[in-house]
Amino acid sequence: MFAYDFMINAFAASAVVAVLSALVGYFLVLRGQSFAGHALSHVGFTGATGAILIGVAPLWGLLAATVCAGLGMALLGERLSGRDVAIGMVLAVSLGLGLLFLHFFTAYATQATALLFGNVLGVDRRILVTLAVLSLACIVALLLMGRPLLFASLQPELAEARGVDLRLVSVAFLVLVAVATAECAQIVGVLLVFTLMVGPAASAQLVTRSPAAGLPLGVLLALCEACLGVAGSWWTDWPVSFWISALSGLVYLSALAVAALGRPQKLA
Amino acid sequence: MTAAAFALEGPASLSLGGRDVLHEVAFEAPAGRFIGLLGANGAGKTTLMRSLLGLVPPRTGRVSVFGAPARRGNRLIGYLPQSRGLPPPSLSGRALVAAALEGQHWGLPRLGAASRAGSRREVERVLALVDATNLADRPLGQLSGGERQRLLLAQALLGSPRLLLLDEPLVSLDPSRAVQVVSLVRRLQRVLGISVLFSAHEINPLLGALDEVLVLAKGQARIGPVDTIMTGPVLSELYGSPIEVVRVGGRLVVVADPPAEMAGPLRTVLNGTDLIDPGLNGMDLAQRARRTA
Numbered sequence: 001m002f003a004y005d006f007m008i009n010a011f012a013a014s015a016v017v018a019v020l021s022a023l024v025g026y027f028l029v030l031r032g033q034s035f036a037g038h039a040l041s042h043v044g045f046t047g048a049t050g051a052i053l054i055g056v057a058p059l060w061g062l063l064a065a066t067v068c069a070g071l072g073m074a075l076l077g078e079r080l081s082g083r084d085v086a087i088g089m090v091l092a093v094s095l096g097l098g099l100l101f102l103h104f105f106t107a108y109a110t111q112a113t114a115l116l117f118g119n120v121l122g123v124d125r126r127i128l129v130t131l132a133v134l135s136l137a138c139i140v141a142l143l144l145m146g147r148p149l150l151f152a153s154l155q156p157e158l159a160e161a162r163g164v165d166l167r168l169v170s171v172a173f174l175v176l177v178a179v180a181t182a183e184c185a186q187i188v189g190v191l192l193v194f195t196l197m198v199g200p201a202a203s204a205q206l207v208t209r210s211p212a213a214g215l216p217l218g219v220l221l222a223l224c225e226a227c228l229g230v231a232g233s234w235w236t237d238w239p240v241s242f243w244i245s246a247l248s249g250l251v252y253l254s255a256l257a258v259a260a261l262g263r264p265q266k267l268a
Numbered sequence: 269m270t271a272a273a274f275a276l277e278g279p280a281s282l283s284l285g286g287r288d289v290l291h292e293v294a295f296e297a298p299a300g301r302f303i304g305l306l307g308a309n310g311a312g313k314t315t316l317m318r319s320l321l322g323l324v325p326p327r328t329g330r331v332s333v334f335g336a337p338a339r340r341g342n343r344l345i346g347y348l349p350q351s352r353g354l355p356p357p358s359l360s361g362r363a364l365v366a367a368a369l370e371g372q373h374w375g376l377p378r379l380g381a382a383s384r385a386g387s388r389r390e391v392e393r394v395l396a397l398v399d400a401t402n403l404a405d406r407p408l409g410q411l412s413g414g415e416r417q418r419l420l421l422a423q424a425l426l427g428s429p430r431l432l433l434l435d436e437p438l439v440s441l442d443p444s445r446a447v448q449v450v451s452l453v454r455r456l457q458r459v460l461g462i463s464v465l466f467s468a469h470e471i472n473p474l475l476g477a478l479d480e481v482l483v484l485a486k487g488q489a490r491i492g493p494v495d496t497i498m499t500g501p502v503l504s505e506l507y508g509s510p511i512e513v514v515r516v517g518g519r520l521v522v523v524a525d526p527p528a529e530m531a532g533p534l535r536t537v538l539n540g541t542d543l544i545d546p547g548l549n550g551m552d553l554a555q556r557a558r559r560t561a
Contacts, residue, residue, distance in 0.1 A: 030356060143376055151371025154356075154364060157349035158423070161321040162372040163341025205356060209407060210363035259358065 001234045006121055010240070013123040013131055014226035017183045018196060020135040022222035023142055024180040025201030026215050027173065031153045034198045036073060036174065040181040041190040042091040043069040048115050048185070049101035058115060059127060062182040062190075070178030074171040118189030118241045120230060131183055138176050145172055150211060187226065188241045195241075196222060199248030203255035221251055271335065272296040273303075273431050273463035274320050276489075278329020282312060282319050288327065289315045291487035297465070297480070299334070299430075302457045303491070304474045305467035307484035313467040314350065316484070317433045320465075321347060333431065341372060346429035348420050350436045357409025361400060361419040364408065366391050368423045394422040397456060414445035418452070425456070432457075432464045438473060446473045453477070471498065472519050498522075 001007050028037055047065020048058035102112050114122065123131075142149075152159040152169045160166050184193045204218035229244035236243075276282075279292040289312035297303055307313050318324040319331045322340040331338040333345065355364055369387055370377075378384070395401045398418045403411060411419070417437055424432055434453065438446040450466075454477040457464045468474055471481070471494075481498060482491040485506050490497055497503075498520055503511040512523040 145374060147367075147371050147373055147375075147377060150367045154359075154367050155349070155351075155423075157351075158347060158368060159371060161318075161323060161340070161345075161347045161349070162368075164372050205358055207358070209358060209360035209405070211367070212363075 001231070005125075006123075007230070007234065009123045009125060009128050010120045010230045011227055013120055013128050014187055014230050014240075015223055016128070016132050016135045017187045018200075018222035018226035019219050020138050020180050021184050021197040022200045022204075022218040023139060023215060024176055025197040025199075025222075026204065026211070026218050027142075027149055027153055028177060029198060029202045029205055030150075031173075033177075034194070034202070036070075037177055037181050037184075037193055037197045039073075039087060039091055040066045040069050040178055041185050041193040043094045044182055044185055045098040045115055045190045046094040046101070048190075049098040049105070049111075052111060053101045053105050057127075058111075059130065059182065059186060062185055063179065066178035066182045067175055070174035071171065074167075074174040114189070115185070116189050116191050117239065118185070118187050118192065120187045120240050121233075123186070127186070131186065134179055134183060138179050141172070141176060145169065149173055188244050192241050192245050195245040195248040196226065199252050200225060203252045206252075206255040206259040225251060271299050272332075273299040273301070274331070274333045274338075274465075276326070276329060276331055278326070280329030280331055281327040282315050282324060282331075283327045284312075284315050284324070288487055290484065290489060292328070293487075293489045294329070295482075295489055295491045297463070297482065297491060299463050300461060301479040302454055302464045302466065302477055304471060304478045304481045304494075305465055305484070306469070306471055306481060307467075309469065311484040312487075313484060314435055317347070317435055317465065317467070320431075320433060321345060343427055344430045346424035346426070346432045348424045348432070348434045348437055350439065351420065355408055358407050360405050360407060361411070361416075361422075362391060362395070362404040364419060365394065365404070365423050365426070369426050390426060394425040395419075397425055397460075398422045398452060412445070413441050414448060417441065417445075417449055421449075421453070421456075425460075428460075430462050432462060432466075434464065434466045436467050436469070438468055438470075443473065450474055450477050475518070475520060 002011075025037070028034055044062040044066040047061040047063070049061070050065070051058050051061020098115075099112075105111070113119075148159065148164045148169050149172075151162075152164050152166055156166055159169075180197060181193055184196050188196055200221035201214075201218040203221055204214045208214040208217055225244055225247040228247055229240050232238070232243035232247075233240040275296040276290070276293050279294040280290070281288045281292055282290040289310070305313050305316070315324055319326060320333055320338050322338045322342065325331075333342060366387070369390060392401065395404050398421050400415070400418045400422055403415050403419065408416060408419075421434070421437070424434070432453075437449055437453075441449060450473055453464060453466060456462070465482070466474065466478075471478075475494070478494050480491060481494050482489060483497055483503070483506060486508060488506055490502060490506055498513050500510075500512045503513060503522065514521045514523055
């Protein structure tokens with residue numbers, strides 16, 4: 001399966017995105033903002049379809065929409081919490097708008113499926129380079145803000161008293177989430193962003209006691225899930241996103257079982 | 269130890285949401301003491317702590333800590349916030365404490381062996397101070413409230429602060445655990461020679477340990493040794509209604525038997541300290557409180 005360029009690109013793209021998603025996802029789960037990733041991806045759908053409509057690559061539309069929405073969420077901050085209905089409505093309207101954009105752009109019926117459920121086999125060299133550069137930039141940013149982000153996520157009041165700017169942390173982090181969401185949507189589609197971003201990170205958190213153990217484990221799980229997903233698709237001809245989501249669910253279930261069995265392993 | 273640990277001067281007013289929680293108060297808290305901070309909910313205990321931390325600038329006057337204006341990120345202060353959210357239950361206490369160490373610094377974490385060893389030493393030092401070395405590897409979800417409180421206390425001791433601000437550490441602890449936490453704080457305060465401001469809505473668990481008490485009520489504040497502050501005349505003046513304080517078997521009982529127009533103060537005292545009228549049983553008291561409210 002490594003004889004084909006598109007397979008090599010698919011593996012590379014999955015790996016690049018998996019690493020970033022797992023790292024960002026770890027903090028997302030820690031902060032109890034898992035649904036922010038999900039919400040951002042819905043808004044991303046509108047951006048992507050809008051980009052197609054005006055003849056731009058969908059990735060840029062995705063990025064623009066998720067980053068704007070991420071900034072909005074971060075700036076509204078507290079006022080947004082507990083507004084489930086309002087957030088749900090914004091998401092529904094975004095998806096509906098995306099559908100309308102697709103309707104105007106009737107040339108490709110497959111475009112919708114690709115956006116909703118991902119199309120990693122269609123990643124070309126240029127998109128791969130873009131994904132890699134974005135991932136690298138985000139990982140560097142995450143390293144730079146790692147300590148205040150962890151501190152503020154675990155104990156916001158204490159962090160604030162020690163001089164951490166909570167709003168700055170929140171805004172910077174949601175921008176990273178937005179970029180990671182856009183990348184993730186490229187692989188597994190906007191509807192399945194959860195599988196790569198939240199699944200591995202949440203599983204890792206269940207069975208580890210510290211970020212020093214949880215972050216690497218999350219990355220490892222995400223890498224395995226993503227690459228096995230691509231390989232599974234090659235062997236069975238079933239969609240990559242199906243395999244990734246199935247593996248992600250399976251790993252999460254196993255992590256739940258391990259955590260429930262008491263403390264059979266101490267990874268920290 | 270004659271200098272003040274903290275002071276409100278000017279006189280200072282602290283406001284929250286447009287309302288003065290403390291109105292034109294001036295006092296000094298002596299350094300090296302264990303000070304109990306008492307007051308009803310909403311009397312300004314948390315606001316006072318947040319102003320010492322530089323998070324709530326005074327509306328008028330000045331707030332100073334060890335002679336310098338209060339500012340954010342003051343390393344002389346250790347803080348135990350009244351915890352609302354629970355950190356992830358699978359995380360270990362050691363990881364929680366380690367995240368607080370240097371948690372305010374941006375930039376790449378220092379990965380050199382020397383600084384990592386230094387960090388580990390500091391984490392182990394504060395864990396040992398609160399007898400939590402053995403707790404620190406267990407996931408937070410498996411600890412009792414008292415054990416978790418000890419880890420949070422360890423966190424407040426990172427960087428050897430000279431003033432500890434402990435916001436309601438006894439909330440949701442049963443009485444025996446509460447006594448343990450108080451005696452631990454008392455021991456730390458003496459051994460480390462630091463100042464402690466310990467807020468609580470009930471004075472009795474703190475009675476034997478306190479050097480001073482700072483009472484907040486009706487926007488005003490009184491500070492002094494327990495015996496001079498927890499008296500009928502002082503509290504009556506502060507609350508603006510007749511109050512008596514009786515010692516019963518080592519406990520302080522604040523007695524208020526107010527007529528209807530004392531409804532406000534009654535409720536304040538009810539929330540503030542023990543309120544027992546020897547002539548009433550609990551049911552009568554509750555009924556009277558409801559009627560007058």
